[in-house]
Amino acid sequence: MRFVVPSNQAKEPDMQVTMTINGESVTKECEPRTLLVHFIRDIVGLRGTHWGCDTSNCGTCVLWVDGEPVKSCTILAAMADGREVRTVEGLEQNGQLDPIQEGFRECHGLQCGFCTPGMMMTGRWILDNNPNPSEEEIREGISGQLCRCTGYHNIVKSIQWAAEHPAENEVKA
Amino acid sequence: MQTPAPLADYVRATSVADAIAQLEKYGEDARLVAGGHSLIPMMRLRLARPEALIDINDLDELKSIKVEGNEIVVGAMVRHREVLDSPLLFEHYPIFRECEKVIADPVVRNRGSVGGSYCQADPSEDLSALGSALRGSVVIQNSTGTRTVPMREFHFGPYMTQVGDGEILTEVRFPIRPGAGSAYEKVERRVGDWAVASVGTFVVVKNGVVEDCGIGLAAVGAEHFCVPAAEEFLIGKAPTEENLEQAAAMAAEGCNPSSDQRGPADYKKHLAKELTLRALRRSVQSSQGA
Numbered sequence: 337m338r339f340v341v342p343s344n345q346a347k348e349p350d351m352q353v354t355m356t357i358n359g360e361s362v363t364k365e366c367e368p369r370t371l372l373v374h375f376i377r378d379i380v381g382l383r384g385t386h387w388g389c390d391t392s393n394c395g396t397c398v399l400w401v402d403g404e405p406v407k408s409c410t411i412l413a414a415m416a417d418g419r420e421v422r423t424v425e426g427l428e429q430n431g432q433l434d435p436i437q438e439g440f441r442e443c444h445g446l447q448c449g450f451c452t453p454g455m456m457m458t459g460r461w462i463l464d465n466n467p468n469p470s471e472e473e474i475r476e477g478i479s480g481q482l483c484r485c486t487g488y489h490n491i492v493k494s495i496q497w498a499a500e501h502p503a504e505n506e507v508k509a
Numbered sequence: 510m511q512t513p514a515p516l517a518d519y520v521r522a523t524s525v526a527d528a529i530a531q532l533e534k535y536g537e538d539a540r541l542v543a544g545g546h547s548l549i550p551m552m553r554l555r556l557a558r559p560e561a562l563i564d565i566n567d568l569d570e571l572k573s574i575k576v577e578g579n580e581i582v583v584g585a586m587v588r589h590r591e592v593l594d595s596p597l598l599f600e601h602y603p604i605f606r607e608c609e610k611v612i613a614d615p616v617v618r619n620r621g622s623v624g625g626s627y628c629q630a631d632p633s634e635d636l637s638a639l640g641s642a643l644r645g646s647v648v649i650q651n652s653t654g655t656r657t658v659p660m661r662e663f664h665f666g667p668y669m670t671q672v673g674d675g676e677i678l679t680e681v682r683f684p685i686r687p688g689a690g691s692a693y694e695k696v697e698r699r700v701g702d703w704a705v706a707s708v709g710t711f712v713v714v715k716n717g718v719v720e721d722c723g724i725g726l727a728a729v730g731a732e733h734f735c736v737p738a739a740e741e742f743l744i745g746k747a748p749t750e751e752n753l754e755q756a757a758a759m760a761a762e763g764c765n766p767s768s769d770q771r772g773p774a775d776y777k778k779h780l781a782k783e784l785t786l787r788a789l790r791r792s793v794q795s796s797q798g799a
């Protein structure tokens with residue numbers, strides 16, 4: 337089902353926002369109040385970024401703005417105007433999965449997959465800042481994100497797998 | 510699903526003066542937005558319905574941490590993560606790192622700012638307990654000039670501060686106290702949650718006596734996030750376990766917590782005492798004169 341941002345008023349979108357998304361410049365119209373997560377999913381059409389709560393707690397909406405993970409349900413699309421955004425779709429380079437994606441595949445890092453985009457975006461960023469994180473550092477790094485399936489164990493293992501298998505062409509936060 | 514109420518305008522300020530001019534242009538219905546990590550949740554709940562947002566994320570002039578004279582100056586747009594990682598702040602007051610480590614989670618800390626935390630004035634705001642403990646001050650600017658307000662006069666009550674229409678908080682200042690030890694203690698229901706109770710303290714011990722100290726408490730209904738009577742009791746006394754216990758009891762006595770989903774009032778009062786005691790003990794241990 338396609339989710340449409342409800343509007344109390346039948347009102348035309350009234351601002352233009354331009355941002356670089358996964359390396360490509362994108363210009364779209366939206367309302368000033370549009371949250372970035374809805375802009376990315378419903379206006380740009382990239383559904384890899386998930387939306388899971390109304391309380392800024394679950395972290396499945398995490399993407400990068402100017403190279404830093406951000407909960408995209410907690411900023412406006414307008415606040416990302418002119419900035420560089422990277423979503424889970426932008427991890428893959430030239431048809432090659434990023435090590436973080438390979439890690440989740442190798443280590444069974446997902447079950448239902450709902451939390452996975454946010455986990456991978458934060459996981460990649462943890463490794464870009466600290467190529468050899470301890471288990472504790474990984475757990476702390478993803479502590480703002482919820483997984484209802486895996487018990488986190490395999491998510492931690494997946495990120496560790498990626499740390500052990502760096503690739504030449506991976507995107508850097 | 511929650512989405513903010515319609516917003517008439519969004520503008521990005523190019524300087525502090527521009528932010529003030531924009532605030533004046535839009536009047537009382539305008540709000541500044543820093544990290545947005547308190548304001549956007551409030552807008553989603555429709556507890557806040559600003560007509561216009563003025564984004565101050567581009568204001569590099571508000572992004573530094575530096576020493577000026579005998580004060581440390583932290584710009585309003587410094588993010589939680591930068592406070593956590595700052596060697597300068599840690600060198601003077603380990604409490605900064607201890608406190609930031611338990612504020613929200615790493616992703617939220619990438620966005621949330623120092624200025625936003627103080628201006629949000631949530632009764633559970635951890636940085637407010639820290640600021641009150643260290644007896645810091647804030648600098649507020651409007652179109653006619655700036656004024657400095659002691660942290661212990663900054664909050665009128667929950668979500669209410671001295672920042673008026675057409676005004677912006679530009680920096681927070683903390684006095685440097687050579688030899689001070691400091692610590693932060695927090696009890697939360699789960700990682701990244703707001704405090705059930707939290708306490709920050711600093712102590713300067715000289716020649717076996719407490720020369721100066723500060724106690725700040727969040728989430729437990731302490732007026733201005735402090736209980737001065739407990740500090741006055743301790744100053745001039747030896748930092749014995751007995752005296753620390755007495756000060757902690759007085760701090761808890763000065764709190765007026767309410768029962769809510771985070772716990773009953775008497776439990777929070779118990780925490781206020783216990784966390785004050787633990788923070789004081791560690792502050793005394795790390796004070797260089799001890």
Ligand SMILES: Cc1cc2nc3c(=O)[nH]c(=O)nc-3n(C[C@H](O)[C@H](O)[C@H](O)COP(=O)(O)OP(=O)(O)OC[C@H]3O[C@@H](n4cnc5c(N)ncnc54)[C@H](O)[C@@H]3O)c2cc1C
Pocket residue numbers: 391392393410540541542543544545546547548549550585586611612613614617620621622623624625626628629633634635636672676677678679701702703704
């Ligand atoms: C999931 C989650 C968990 C959290 N947990 C904690 C926690 O455990 N402890 C804790 O202390 N905090 C916690 N927070 C709050 C976090 O610290 C926020 O980032 C902070 O309170 C607000 O900072 P901000 O920059 O996002 O402010 P914003 O949301 O941008 O602004 C907040 C308010 O301050 C005003 N404002 C902002 N900057 C200025 C300025 N320079 N001058 C004047 N007015 C200004 C705005 O107009 C607004 O009214 C949590 C937040 C989230 C989302």
Ligand code: FES
Pocket residue numbers: 386387388389390391392393394395396397398407408409410
């Ligand atoms: S959707 Fe953003 S934190 Fe849950």
Ligand code: FES
Pocket residue numbers: 445446447448449450451452482483484485486
């Ligand atoms: S895999 Fe189902 S929520 Fe994480």
